Amino acid sequence: MAYRGPAYGLSREVQSKIDKKYDPELEERLVKWIVKQCGVSEPEPGKAGFQNWLKDGCVLGELINSLYASNKPLKTIKGSTMAFKQMEQIAVFLKAAEDYGVTKTDMFQTVDLFEGKDLAAVQRTLMALGSLAVTKENGCYKGDPSWFHKKAQENRREFSDEQLSEGKNVIGLQMGTNKGASQAGMTGYGLPRQIINNP
Numbered sequence: 733m734a735y736r737g738p739a740y741g742l743s744r745e746v747q748s749k750i751d752k753k754y755d756p757e758l759e760e761r762l763v764k765w766i767v768k769q770c771g772v773s774e775p776e777p778g779k780a781g782f783q784n785w786l787k788d789g790c791v792l793g794e795l796i797n798s799l800y801a802s803n804k805p806l807k808t809i810k811g812s813t814m815a816f817k818q819m820e821q822i823a824v825f826l827k828a829a830e831d832y833g834v835t836k837t838d839m840f841q842t843v844d845l846f847e848g849k850d851l852a853a854v855q856r857t858l859m860a861l862g863s864l865a866v867t868k869e870n871g872c873y874k875g876d877p878s879w880f881h882k883k884a885q886e887n888r889r890e891f892s893d894e895q896l897s898e899g900k901n902v903i904g905l906q907m908g909t910n911k912g913a914s915q916a917g918m919t920g921y922g923l924p925r926q927i928i929n930n931p
Contacts, residue, residue: 753852754779761879762858768875770794783848788812789821796828799865799872805831819846826857834860 739747759782767774772794775785786792793809805828812818822842830839838860840853862880865873891899 747849750850750852753850755852755855758855758859762855762862765862765875765879766791766795766858769798769873779851780848783845783851786845786854787822788818789825792825793821795861796825796832798874799832799861801870801872815846819843822846829857829861832861833864 738744756779759779763774763782763785766772770791772791775781788811790809790811793806797804797806797809806824809821810817812821819842822845826839826842830836834857838857840850840857844850844853859880863883866877866880867883867885
């Protein structure tokens with residue numbers, strides 16, 4: 733990648749705010765999960781070690797493949813020193829994660845990881861992926877279920893036609909009510925407020 737040099741002014745402020753969102757404790761939890769899930773070796777501790785560990789896309793590929801019992805989404809995972817190949821591997825992971833169920837709003841961009849622009853976004857994507865894996869309960873998730881929150885499940889309700897017609901006769905409180913409403917104590921509009929000063 734092209735050398736951009738140091739950032740100044742507003743660019744530095746923006747990058748500083750993005751960097752503050754990175755959570756070292758979350759990094760530890762994600763590393764524990766990925767190591768347990770994939771059986772890969774741990775990275776060097778710290779933000780730079782985390783980025784370098786995931787940067788070539790191989791660990792990410794192993795992670796997404798480990799969440800499937802069969803029909804693995806990534807057929808081949810090859811390490812490469814070429815930047816283009818590494819970025820391509822990250823993009824393939826992102827597509828597979830989206831197919832797994834991670835929403836587009838939870839996804840990071842390839843440059844966020846490859847150039848280290850927003851590693852907090854990478855953490856958010858991996859958290860969303862972990863939450864989906866815990867929620868699916870298909871036996872592919874390895875690790876402590878308390879590491880991730882379960883996603884909300886659909887709770888479909890079935891009502892009979894009779895129940896639905898009864899509901900049409902009820903006025904909900906969101907419509908407003910006039911119970912207890914009165915004009916007691918109101919004065920006519922336009923009259924001055926009466927202030928009595930008792931000595």
